[in-house]
Structures are given as structure tokens and as C-alpha cells.
Amino acid sequence: MQYRTVGRTGIKVSSLCFGTMSFGGNADKETSKAMFKRTREAGINFFDCANMYSNGEAEEILGECISDCRDEIVLTSKVFFPTGKDVNAGGLSRRHIMLEVERSLSRLKTDRIDFYFVHKFDATTPIEETLRALDDLQRQGKIIYPAVSNFAAWQIAKALGISAKEQLARFELIQPMYNLVKRQAEVEILPLAESEQMGVITYSPLGGGLLTGKYGVNRKPSEGRIVDQENYTKRYGAQLNFEVAERFTAYAHEHEVHPATLAVAWVMAHPSVTAPIIGARNVEQLEYSLAALDIDMTSKWRDEISGLSITPPPATDRTEEAL
Numbered sequence: 065m066q067y068r069t070v071g072r073t074g075i076k077v078s079s080l081c082f083g084t085m086s087f088g089g090n091a092d093k094e095t096s097k098a099m100f101k102r103t104r105e106a107g108i109n110f111f112d113c114a115n116m117y118s119n120g121e122a123e124e125i126l127g128e129c130i131s132d133c134r135d136e137i138v139l140t141s142k143v144f145f146p147t148g149k150d151v152n153a154g155g156l157s158r159r160h161i162m163l164e165v166e167r168s169l170s171r172l173k174t175d176r177i178d179f180y181f182v183h184k185f186d187a188t189t190p191i192e193e194t195l196r197a198l199d200d201l202q203r204q205g206k207i208i209y210p211a212v213s214n215f216a217a218w219q220i221a222k223a224l225g226i227s228a229k230e231q232l233a234r235f236e237l238i239q240p241m242y243n244l245v246k247r248q249a250e251v252e253i254l255p256l257a258e259s260e261q262m263g264v265i266t267y268s269p270l271g272g273g274l275l276t277g278k279y280g281v282n283r284k285p286s287e288g289r290i291v292d293q294e295n296y297t298k299r300y301g302a303q304l305n306f307e308v309a310e311r312f313t314a315y316a317h318e319h320e321v322h323p324a325t326l327a328v329a330w331v332m333a334h335p336s337v338t339a340p341i342i343g344a345r346n347v348e349q350l351e352y353s354l355a356a357l358d359i360d361m362t363s364k365w366r367d368e369i370s371g372l373s374i375t376p377p378p379a380t381d382r383t384e385e386a387l
């Protein structure tokens with residue numbers, strides 16, 4: 065296993081992070097523990113979680129898994145999405161963050177979370193309030209670093225500016241979606257991360273299952289997240305995505321690599337990505353993503369694979385001059 069430093073933090077993490085969104089959901093406790101064991105055997109020390117995964121059960125299970133190795137694990141959790149029906153049971157207010165961090169710590173059975181993510185932008189709470197709450201949590205030792213997911217680049221840049229001006233702990237790690245059919249991060253997020261020396265862990269390297277070989281132009285499995293979950297059907301349902309999946313699967317077979325392995329390796333090879341976050345519902349699925357660790361992705365290979373999907377346009381229309 066290769067270990068990489070997260071941005072400018074000094075924390076070293078495995079080049080794959082394991083996501084626990086399936087824990088307590090489509091992976092029961094026994095399967096979740098088996099996956100955890102397998103990832104540890106592979107050398108993974110980095111685990112992604114969130115307060116809302118399986119209504120807190122993912123944190124409970126992960127807490128049990130890490131009970132005898134907590135100090136060797138780099139742990140994340142997240143806050144934003146509603147955890148109840150109450151009008152204040154969500155968002156990035158100081159009130160909600162302070163309440164939720166205690167609940168996460170208790171479910172994870174630990175006294176600190178290494179990277180604590182704000183899960184989504186909250187347009188109704190001033191970002192100063194959120195940043196000050198995170199800064200207080202860092203001073204209290206309950207979180208080691210604030211981190212950010214699903215924000216636009218301008219929102220992250222604005223937050224970094226406020227943190228610098230107010231001398232508050234800044235976001236040190238970004239978690240965007242990134243895979244062969246969702247490449248928006250290439251335009252602004254990944255260049256921002258490089259410019260500001262931030263770590264990047266990207267989620268959904270397989271497009272929620274789209275890039276595993278089981279989807280194509282006229283092919284869908286009878287069960288799977290993209291057919292079973294409405295938000296994923298919406299996210300990946302465009303015909304073009306299935307065309308890319310078809311081309312990508314053919315390319316992977318031609319090169320005698322499992323599509324899931326190749327899809328993770330493609331994400332991993334981006335120079336700004338610290339680690340892709342892999343996800344699975346059982347150990348068998350997990351093996352194909354872990355196999356990405358053994359792929360030597362040349363730049364020629366990466367370019368060819370990138371050519372199978374649409375490269376997003378640059379962030380400015382004025383691109384004709386060299387300088």
C-alpha cells in the first residue's frame with residue numbers, strides 16, 4: 065500500500081479510502097465487518113462515514129470495527145442532512161453542528177474525528193458561523209481538521225478567504241463526486257485543491273455501479289443502486305452515461321481488466337486526487353476495487369479512457385490565446 069500526505073496536514077493515508085455508506089444498509093453488520101477486515105488486510109487506514117448513513121447505524125458499526133485499532137485509523141464523518149423532523153435538525157448552524165458532532169463521537173465510540181466534513185452547502189447559514197463552530201471543535205480536540213464536500217469551488221474559495229482573514233481553522237480536505245461520467249471536479253475543484261494544497265478524496269469512482277460492466281445501452285441489472293434508488297436513477301439516468309458505460313466496458317475487456325478495477329484506477333491516477341473512496345455491498349464487489357492498487361495506469365492509458373467520455377468545458381470561454 066502507498067500512503068499519501070493529506071494536503072498540508074502531515075496526516076498520511078492509504079491511496080484508497082473505504083466508504084461505509086453501505087454499512088447497516090445493503091450490507092448487514094456481519095458483511096460490513098468482513099469488508100472492514102478485508103480493507104485492513106489490504107493496508108487501508110482511511111475510512112469515510114457520515115452521520116446520516118443508515119440513520120447513524122454506519123457510524124455504530126464502524127465504531128465497533130475500529131474499537132481495537134482506533135489510533136491506526138484516519139476517520140471521517142459528516143454533518144448537514146436532516147437527522148430528524150425538527151426544523152433545526154439539519155444544516156450547518158452552530159447549533160446543529162455542536163449537537164451532531166457529539167452524537168457522531170458517541171456512535172463511533174471515539175473522542176475525536178480526524179476529518180469532519182460539512183456534507184453540503186447551506187445557503188441559509190452564514191459560512192462564518194459554520195467556520196467558527198468548526199474552529200471551536202478543533203480547539204476542543206473533538207475534530208482534528210474541518211473538511212468540505214459537495215460545495216462549488218467558489219464556495220470553498222470564499223470559505224478559505226474567511227478562514228484566513230478571521231484566523232479560523234480552514235478546510236484541509238475536499239470530497240467531490242468524481243468518475244468517468246461525472247468530471248465536473250476537473251474544471252475548478254481539482255485545480256483549486258492543487259493551488260491551495262488541499263487533500264482530495266473523491267466519491268463514487270464507479271458511478272454508483274454504472275462503470276462495473278453490468279450497465280450498458282440496453283443492459284441493466286435487475287437490482288442495483290441505479291435501478292433501485294431514485295436519486296441515483298436521476299443522477300446517472302441520462303442515455304449518454306449508458307453509452308459511456310458501454311464503451312468503457314468494451315475498453316476494459318479489450319485490456320483484460322475488470323471495468324470496476326479500471327474505473328477506480330482511472331480516478332486514482334489523477335495527480336490532484338489523494339485517494340478515491342471505494343464502496344461496496346459485499347467482499348466480492350470490494351475485491352475488484354482493491355485490485356486497482358495493482359494497476360499501473362500510464363498517462364497514455366488514462367488519456368484514452370478519458371476520451372471515452374466528454375471532457376467538461378473550461379471555466380472560462382476565453383481560451384484562444386496562449387497567455
Ligand SMILES: NC(=O)c1ccc[n+]([C@@H]2O[C@H](COP(=O)([O-])OP(=O)(O)OC[C@H]3O[C@@H](n4cnc5c(N)ncnc54)[C@H](OP(=O)(O)O)[C@@H]3O)[C@@H](O)[C@H]2O)c1
Binds near residue numbers: 343352353
Ligand atoms: N460526500 C458525499 O456526498 C458522498 C456521496 C456518495 C458516496 N460518498 C462516499 O463514497 C463512498 C463510495 O461511494 P459509492 O458507494 O457511490 O461508490 P461507487 O464505487 O461509485 O459505487 C459503489 C456501488 O457500486 C456497485 N458495485 C461496486 N463494486 C461492484 C462490482 N465489482 N460489481 C458490480 N457492482 C459493484 C455497488 O452497488 P450495487 O450493488 O447496488 O449496484 C456498490 O455499492 C461511500 O461509501 C461514501 O463513503 C460520499
